[in-house]
Amino acid sequence: MLHAPAAKEAKDNSSEWKAKLGIKLFWLYSVIYMGFVGLTVFSPETMKKPVLAGTNLAIIYGMFLILFAIILGLIYNHFCIKKEDEMNAKPEAK
Numbered sequence: 001m002l003h004a005p006a007a008k009e010a011k012d013n014s015s016e017w018k019a020k021l022g023i024k025l026f027w028l029y030s031v032i033y034m035g036f037v038g039l040t041v042f043s044p045e046t047m048k049k050p051v052l053a054g055t056n057l058a059i060i061y062g063m064f065l066i067l068f069a070i071i072l073g074l075i076y077n078h079f080c081i082k083k084e085d086e087m088n089a090k091p092e093a094k
């Protein structure tokens with residue numbers, strides 16, 4: 001049994017802008033992640049050093065990466081909603 005989509009699909013005028021923002025945030029995260037991988041591969045002793053309350057840099061950096069990914073997702077969502085509202089708004093009739 002087939003049924004219609006739950007929401008009416010319409011053209012998203014902001015999809016290109018959102019894709020570009022997503023790619024920029026992806027590269028930002030990738031560069032920071034490459035720093036983590038680089039330190040792990042080329043300087044494992046640095047990653048073993050305690051930094052915060054006796055916790056080593058590897059754990060702190062790893063937790064930062066997880067939190068940073070969540071923050072980037074929230075930033076992406078905020079700006080996408082704002083841009084969708086701006087670009088998909090119907091002109092008001094006068």
